[in-house]
Amino acid sequence: MSAAAGASTANRSRVSRLKLTPFSTVLWLLLLAIVVLVVYPLGIAIVYEFENIVKSFGEIMNGPLSRTVPTVLWNTAIVVFGATFFALLVGSILAWVNERSDASLGFIGQLLPLCALIVPPIAGVIGWAVLLDPRAGLLNFPLRQFLELFGITSRVGPFNIYTMTGLVLITGLYTVPYVFLVVSAALQRVDPAMEEASRTSRAGPLKTMMRVTLPAIKPAFAAAILLGFISGVSLFSVPAVLGGGARIDVISVFIFRLLQAYPAQTGPAITLSIGLLVMVQIMLLLQNLIAQPGRNAAISGKGFRHTPVRLGKLRWLAYALAVLYLFATSVLPILGLLLVSLQPFWTPAVNFATLTLANFNFVLFENRQTVSALINSLTLGFIVASFNMLVTGAIALHFNRNGVARRIADIFTALPATIPHTVIGVAFILAFSREPIRIYGTTTILLLAYIVMTISYAARASASAAASIGTELAEASRVSKASDLRTLWKISLPLAMPGLVAGWIMVFVHTVGEVTASAFLSGTHNPVIGRVLLDLWNFGNFPQVAALALIITAISTTLVGIMLFITRRGQRTATS
């Protein structure tokens, strides 16, 4: 009798690990839909444009494009290598200072990796453009006046942001956080006892760093370099804003122009996109090879205490570098934007009597394009963040104890992150402007693109939120007579909430500040902030650009602030 009752239970609960329940069926279907959203547009674009792709080989090899494409590739290479080198230098110095020296950066160290979230890159680069425009740059102008004191007069300069150097430095600025995070994480995992053993073996701090610490984190450097390459070739906002004035095209912007031309050159655009995709895939493969766990004896547990290296007077240099970096990514561009947004017209000689809030008023309430862009972007951000966190959160919590299902879900959700946004943009345009799914020019296409582009962030945030809950907490609930779903609802979900909210904010901020896919997929009928910012910039409505950029910066900063508050409080309750 009891056996019969038990048997029915067995069938319902789970005997085999991948057995589907209604709940997990829905989750798997959603995952499948996301994979389809990645694969379908790419496949359709390649199938329909096949003839054009073949034709484009000729155009690129010896046709009209044979002169421009090599230049574009060369430019891309310079920007990517230069920016990565810059980021590697700055990022790893800051990481080492923060992890290993007595100049621990504290709060700044926490803010550093978040710079690109606090100030969206598009706002940052516009900020730098208004500071260092050769004629009207807000920094250039006072510098010229200063130089005049020494008899040096000039109507332009001394700095020009619209150059290869400008492009490299600004791109590098936004690559620093990647390097910083990767190198910091690697340093945290190096057992300080290894360094202490070196010190007690009569090696000085410098020798210890060169002979022990750096070799131990060599794989992290390789990973950081590849990460820099990947983010560099895909970055759109910086070259889109600076490249025009500099007359320097890099691949992501060049592909965009090919599609904007009349008639649109879809063949070369998709061919170059595929090339870009292949390149990124190769780099990811390399990165996986390098980052293979277990390769390095240095890596052991966590939570070490180490004796910091005394920097002495050099400490102030370290602080200065960190503060300079924060100024460069946030404070200076924001000040530049602020000054321009408060002027009726962008002039380098700021007349404080004429400052006005009219631009904000115009952007927020009067200009139909910016108002609907704001509404669209915020709505899309809300929907995308909620959808992605709901799906990935449910997956992470539901499959927390089921290794196989979790790994499959991980692969699915990580897939979109391996595809540059430019490629997603191109594929979506080509696939969704024709039957059977003709949604180009609608908000739906943006919604789908954003979901695809941010699902990996969401999945990572959810996974770490779920992983932070010890499995024993859920097990304790099960033996306390709570069912699987009740455990999810009463125990796992509340405990994961801070992490999930932080993930929601990250996805929201990314979506609102997104430029690449926005440039490709948004238009007059479905304006979003990223696209409108570029348009206003290209039309020369600088004060309005500045105002709009500041508004999204304010939104981002506020939300990231809330995120920091939540996660820090979360850490406190978890560890105490």
Added chain:
Amino acid sequence: MTSPRVSVRNLTKIYKTKRGSHVALDNVSLDIDAGEFVVLLGPSGCGKTTLLRCIAGLEEPDAGEIIIDGKLVFSSEKGVYVPPERRDLSMVFQSYALWPHLSVLDNVVYPLRNTGKSSADAAVLAKEALAKVGLADYSARFPGQLSGGQQQRVALARAIVSGDGLILFDEPLSNLDAKVRERLRLELLSLQSQINFSAVYVTHDQIEALALADRIAVMDVGRIAQVGSPEQIYDYPNSRYVADFIGSANEFAGTVKNVGDVLTVETAIGELEVGNFHSDLVAGQPVWLVMRPEHCTFDGIGEGHNRFTGTLVRTLYLGASRQHFVETAAGELVVTTQTPIAVGEKERVTIGCAPQRIHAFPREV
């Protein structure tokens, strides 16, 4: 006699890993009676935690049966698997596993609410349980505000509150300081005599096992090597493995010379008489001899005791006792004494040991 509370029959659990499969439980059978305190003891990886988790329903065995209070909760043959929430038991974890977002009271109330008790009734019962573990005044606190020992007491209250009478313990004291551990050990025993629950208690700490258990099951790579009272396990181990794992043991090789009331064994330190042996042993058979350091003496060697000599290498002073390392022809030997001895290091000593204190186990050659 009443039927056992928990009955584990021929349980087998195999983990499949990338490097092949690992047998965590190999045809294990064990009964736990009402009100009995059974300790599963063994080194890490011996399957003791797996067995506990199988009883809890947190793991699903590959073969066998588990019956709790006469109710079949798992059977591979009949395809029965009852999930943990319907097995009427509770569990205390090594990490305490208190839910940090709930107050102490809410943590203890939780199991009661899951069985449909009204919140008023549940609160009354939870407060009673908290009072039993001495935490009546802490119900409004959060787990993060308590010490490790207090947290484990809350977990204990959570385990006793639903009154199932069967509590599983997964190394509950091993995260605590030595002092707190000893204190909680006592409290656990008095709590058990108060409410008379059955306990299955996993530990790798032999002292803890000896102190707590009515019966100990010593486990060895997926099998139960010996089950018995602490005295039986300690004084009459049935294998070299059990003898070695419980307490410390001197071991040396020998060959059986004669089987009689006592066993005569030829060893490198001479002929020894052995009182504990299995009747299967025959003359000429290779054996391991095992004796405990505290059963060896230097002086006051009794009539009919074995005597052999060695050189004292070193003496370690351990406070309550002294540990002497003696080099003999059969290898190094440890002797523990309560009082200082008159012999200095590097000097010859004579060691005595009663035949009934020496155990012989067959030795594979």
